[in-house]
Amino acid sequence: MLNLTKSAEAFAEAKTLMPGGVNSPVRSYANVDCNPPFISHAKGSKIYDIDGNEYIDYVLSWGPMVVGHAHPAVVKALQEAAERGTSYGAPTLLESELAKLVMSVYPSIEVIRMVNSGTEATMSALRLARGYTHRDKIVKFIGCYHGHSDSLLVKAGSGLATFGVPDSPGVTKGVAADTITVPYNDIDAITRVMDEHGDEIAAIIVEPVAGNMGLVLPKQGYLAKLRELTEKHGTLLIFDEVMCGFRASLGGAQAAYGITPDLTCLGKIIGGGLPVAAYGGRRDIMNCVAPAGPVYQAGTLSGNPLAMTAGIETLKIITAEPEPGEPDYSRKLTLQTKKLVLGFERLAKENGVAVQVHQAGSMFGMFFNENDVYDYATSAASDQQKFKVWFKTMLENGIYLAPSQFETIFMSGAHTDDDIDKTLAAAEKAFAAVAKASK
Numbered sequence: 248m249l250n251l252t253k254s255a256e257a258f259a260e261a262k263t264l265m266p267g268g269v270n271s272p273v274r275s276y277a278n279v280d281c282n283p284p285f286i287s288h289a290k291g292s293k294i295y296d297i298d299g300n301e302y303i304d305y306v307l308s309w310g311p312m313v314v315g316h317a318h319p320a321v322v323k324a325l326q327e328a329a330e331r332g333t334s335y336g337a338p339t340l341l342e343s344e345l346a347k348l349v350m351s352v353y354p355s356i357e358v359i360r361m362v363n364s365g366t367e368a369t370m371s372a373l374r375l376a377r378g379y380t381h382r383d384k385i386v387k388f389i390g391c392y393h394g395h396s397d398s399l400l401v402k403a404g405s406g407l408a409t410f411g412v413p414d415s416p417g418v419t420k421g422v423a424a425d426t427i428t429v430p431y432n433d434i435d436a437i438t439r440v441m442d443e444h445g446d447e448i449a450a451i452i453v454e455p456v457a458g459n460m461g462l463v464l465p466k467q468g469y470l471a472k473l474r475e476l477t478e479k480h481g482t483l484l485i486f487d488e489v490m491c492g493f494r495a496s497l498g499g500a501q502a503a504y505g506i507t508p509d510l511t512c513l514g515k516i517i518g519g520g521l522p523v524a525a526y527g528g529r530r531d532i533m534n535c536v537a538p539a540g541p542v543y544q545a546g547t548l549s550g551n552p553l554a555m556t557a558g559i560e561t562l563k564i565i566t567a568e569p570e571p572g573e574p575d576y577s578r579k580l581t582l583q584t585k586k587l588v589l590g591f592e593r594l595a596k597e598n599g600v601a602v603q604v605h606q607a608g609s610m611f612g613m614f615f616n617e618n619d620v621y622d623y624a625t626s627a628a629s630d631q632q633k634f635k636v637w638f639k640t641m642l643e644n645g646i647y648l649a650p651s652q653f654e655t656i657f658m659s660g661a662h663t664d665d666d667i668d669k670t671l672a673a674a675e676k677a678f679a680a681v682a683k684a685s686k
């Protein structure tokens with residue numbers, strides 16, 4: 248049995264200090280009816296709690312730690328950068344270096360603006376789209392998460408496509424009314440919305456590979472249809488690749504599916520574990536951002552030298568030319584992830600547990616569900632009880648997964664074959680526990 252005594256005490260105190268004891272909701276483990284381990288440190292593929300437990304980490308800070316924790320090259324560069332001062336609020340060569348590294352794998356990004364979080368990137372991209380098109384309405388898809396800015400905390404009422412209602416107290420009806428929500432992967436629904444309202448819509452924002460309702464892949468032809476509809480109506484297409492960027496493929500979902508968006512939001516990996524995100528795209532659109540243009544957006548710590556350094560070092564590692572005959576970094580991650588996918592599918596079958604397993608590059612998701620999962624409704628129909636048993640058994644056996652099947656899990660370059668074997672050994676026990684609990 249896992250000993251989490253110190254973590255439990257720490258959590259009790261934290262609850263008196265922060266809402267729910269945490270600074271971001273999913274960390275509280277409320278979904279899985281247990282206390283979260285409090286983390287002391289992490290190295291490579293492993294994460295350690297204050298009770299002395301070691302886990303193989305597939306959360307990876309919700310995606311960013313693609314080269315593993317405390318990678319020596321990243322740590323060294325950060326130490327040297329800290330000696331030179333931690334923030335100047337003035338231009339540096341580091342910002343241009345990170346910009347050029349990003350553009351080398353995202354040719355759709357001609358001009359980029361660095362910000363501090365994915366929330367800021369999507370919020371700013373939408374303001375820009377509205378400023379550029381002189382239109383107010385936006386479309387988002389149910390189950391896609393784009394951070395917590397007001398316009399995007401909106402869900403549909405009943406009906407196929409409706410004007411939005413707020414998803415959180417504090418979001419005004421007025422803001423929500425400009426957000427139209429549509430089911431993901433439903434070509435008829437988005438075609439109808441665009442036929443009726445297309446000429447009033449500034450932008451369609453989408454996770455081109457959706458990772459916030461579990462991992463849900465776009466159906467064949469779906470992203471191409473979004474590109475076609477937006478072009479027809481003079482609406483901008485925004486790919487929110489904050490999660491799938493550098494993961495669905497090195498060049499993100501846009502490279503994997505061959506679709507060029509007008510604007511792209513990046514985050515998570517781009518900062519290598521420090522708070523960085525960015526939005527960028529077509530030069531004529533981006534040049535509407537202040538001070539080049541009239542759409543205002545700013546940030547005291549944007550382009551921060553430590554944050555840029557972590558991003559640069561991480562992107563250098565993942566974009567490096569491979570040794571002759573070796574697969575490149577993201578191909579290696581994809582192959583490692585595939586081993587988990589195949590292993591989980593085999594073990595689930597052997598134990599008679601119905602699952603849907605999805606993979607996109609180094610992203611991985613599993614639903615306890617007998618049926619196909621392709622949108623929010625089908626994802627939400629997955630079995631929560633089975634997930635809880637699975638999650639707890641994995642944790643007790645040293646595997647640190649996201650505490651919800653509506654989160655994606657991730658592979659890093661630090662995960663070894665031995666890690667994967669240990670993970671599959673734990674999964675064997677976990678599927679057996681799920682099978683037993685469902686009898």
Ligand SMILES: *Cc1c(COP(=O)(O)O)cnc(C)c1O
Nearest residue numbers: 364365366392393394487489490
């Ligand atoms: C994580 C995420 C965000 C929000 O980024 P934060 O840095 O948490 O604000 C936005 N969009 C997507 C697709 C994400 O996965």
